[in-house]
Every structure is written in C-alpha cells, then in structure tokens.
Amino acid sequence: MRLRNVPGAREAIQESHLTVNKPQDNKGKWNQEFGNENPIRIEIGMGKGKFILQLAKENPNINYVGIEKYSSVLIRAIEKCQELDIKNLRFIRMDAEYICDVFAKGEVDRIYLNFSDPWPKDRHAKRRLTSKQFFERYDFILKKDGVVEFKTDNDLLFQFSLEQVPEAGWKLVQSTWDLHNDEEMNQGNIMTEYESKFSAMGNPIHKLIASR
Numbered sequence: 001m002r003l004r005n006v007p008g009a010r011e012a013i014q015e016s017h018l019t020v021n022k023p024q025d026n027k028g029k030w031n032q033e034f035g036n037e038n039p040i041r042i043e044i045g046m047g048k049g050k051f052i053l054q055l056a057k058e059n060p061n062i063n064y065v066g067i068e069k070y071s072s073v074l075i076r077a078i079e080k081c082q083e084l085d086i087k088n089l090r091f092i093r094m095d096a097e098y099i100c101d102v103f104a105k106g107e108v109d110r111i112y113l114n115f116s117d118p119w120p121k122d123r124h125a126k127r128r129l130t131s132k133q134f135f136e137r138y139d140f141i142l143k144k145d146g147v148v149e150f151k152t153d154n155d156l157l158f159q160f161s162l163e164q165v166p167e168a169g170w171k172l173v174q175s176t177w178d179l180h181n182d183e184e185m186n187q188g189n190i191m192t193e194y195e196s197k198f199s200a201m202g203n204p205i206h207k208l209i210a211s212r
C-alpha cells in the first residue's frame with residue numbers, strides 16, 4: 001500500500017469514538033464494547049477499510065473489528081465509517097503480532113486477511129500473516145469452529161499459505177486460484193480495494209478458507 005503521511009492522522013484516530021485505544025483492556029469483554037452478544041469478526045491489515053465497511057453495513061447483527069498498523073490509511077476507514085454511521089464496527093491501530101493480548105481464547109468468530117503484505121525474503125517469512133507463527137495466534141483467539149479467510153493475487157504468497165495451513169495443523173476447507181471464476185466461492189464476494197485494482201489489471205484472485 002502506498003503510504004503518504006497524513007498530518008494529524010494519529011491524533012484524529014486517538015480521538016475518534018470508533019477507535020479502541022487500549023484494546024488490551026477489552027480482552028475477553030469485546031461484547032461490552034458493542035453492547036450485545038453478537039459474534040465478533042476481525043480483518044487484519046484492513047487498509048482504508050473498503051471490505052470491512054461493506055461487511056459491517058450488510059451484517060448489522062455481527063460485530064467487526066478492523067486492525068491496521070498505519071495511521072495514514074486507518075484514518076480513511078474511520079472517516080468513512082463516521083460518514084456511513086455504521087454502529088457495529090471498531091478500529092485498532094496496532095501490529096497484529098500482539099493480537100493475543102487483545103482477544104481472549106476463542107473470542108473471535110472469524111478472521112479475514114486480504115492482500116496481506118508478501119514479505120518476499122525467506123528470512124521474513126514469519127511476518128507473513130499466513131505463516132504458521134500467525135496461525136498459532138489465530139488458534140488462540142478463534143473459537144473452535146471459526147475460520148480464517150484469505151485472499152491475494154500473489155502466487156508465491158498463496159502457494160506458501162496453502163503449505164502453511166497443514167504445517168500449522170490446520171485444514172484447508174476450500175481454495176481456488178481463480179475466485180472470480182469460481183461460482184461457489186465467489187458467491188457474495190465483497191471486493192477489497194486491492195482486489196478491485198489487481199483484478200482490473202487482469203490478475204486472477206486466489207482465496208483459501210482454513211479451519212482446525
């Protein structure tokens with residue numbers, strides 16, 4: 001993602017009622033944040049939030065938390081959420097590495113990863129959001145029958161992810177190398193910002209769903 005410095009973004013994020021500034025205080029109590037017992041789904045690396053905003057709008061009976069490490073893009077998601085007056089969505093500015101400090105065991109119903117950074121160098125493999133090190137974290141926060149859904153157009157990252165699923169002791173529920181031409185998996189698909197951009201360039205979109 002091309003990141004421009006947005007002056008004042010960090011302060012505006014901190015001041016927004018949609019941001020959870022001390023997310024570790026919500027661990028095990030996210031339902032209190034939303035004031036209901038609805039399931040909680042998260043997107044890690046949500047960028048400007050096109051995908052999670054649409055999901056939240058379409059599913060008012062599900063609660064969503066968007067996680068993003070950079071203020072310059074997160075601020076755009078927050079502005080849009082305010083504009084659309086969406087009630088079932090909160091944001092955290094953090095590195096997902098610390099996700100287990102923020103959600104209790106089994107507190108999350110589903111995890112979305114979209115067009116995650118590829119970290120092409122081998123020595124950075126454990127930073128990839130679909131590495132077995134991240135699946136260990138997901139194993140903690142995700143409820144027993146919860147799933148991880150991952151989309152990308154990056155062949156190498158997708159191949160790596162397909163291999164990490166069994167390596168981490170997880171199962172592949174479904175996968176496709178060409179989501180937009182897979183009638184079953186594409187049903188109800190919500191395009192992310194990167195997905196729109198890369199599919200317009202002719203890149204096939206890959207998707208996998210993993211469970212334990």
Ligand code: SAM
Pocket residue numbers: 001044045046047048067068069070073094095096097113114115116117192193194195
């Ligand atoms: N998901 C969006 C989409 O599909 O349009 C944005 C994709 S962009 C390539 C990846 C985003 O993930 C960036 O905004 C980046 O800052 C964020 N990101 C990458 N690693 C992260 C991490 N460890 N924790 C939180 N956010 C992360």
